[in-house]
Amino acid sequence: MNNKPKPDDRSDNVGRIQDNISMTIQNIHRADEMIEKTSDNKMKKELEEKNKRRQNALKGMRSEIRDEALYNEQSSSNQQNDNKYVADLYDNYFEGSE
Structure with a gap:
């Protein structure tokens, strides 16, 4: 049995x-x-708490998408402008929510 890890x-x-x-x-x-x-x-409080967790998750996803976009910029010069645009879009969206 061959257990090679999948490529990244x-x-x-x-x-x-x-x-x-x-x-x-x-x-x-x-x-x-x-x-x-x-x-x-009780439901209001639970939903408000969920939304706080969701806001925190969005911040993490913002960081993750920025990292991925920058990784792709380094990996592929053809996608450089598109990925920077995507990263900047999310940066601009989250600037107002912090």
């Missing part, structure tokens, strides 16, 4: 992280809507 394929990481960021932001908005609609204080 980071080619789709930026897209995957972007998808995760989009879904997390969508979940934050949905939770905010539920907080507005519910009268259950």
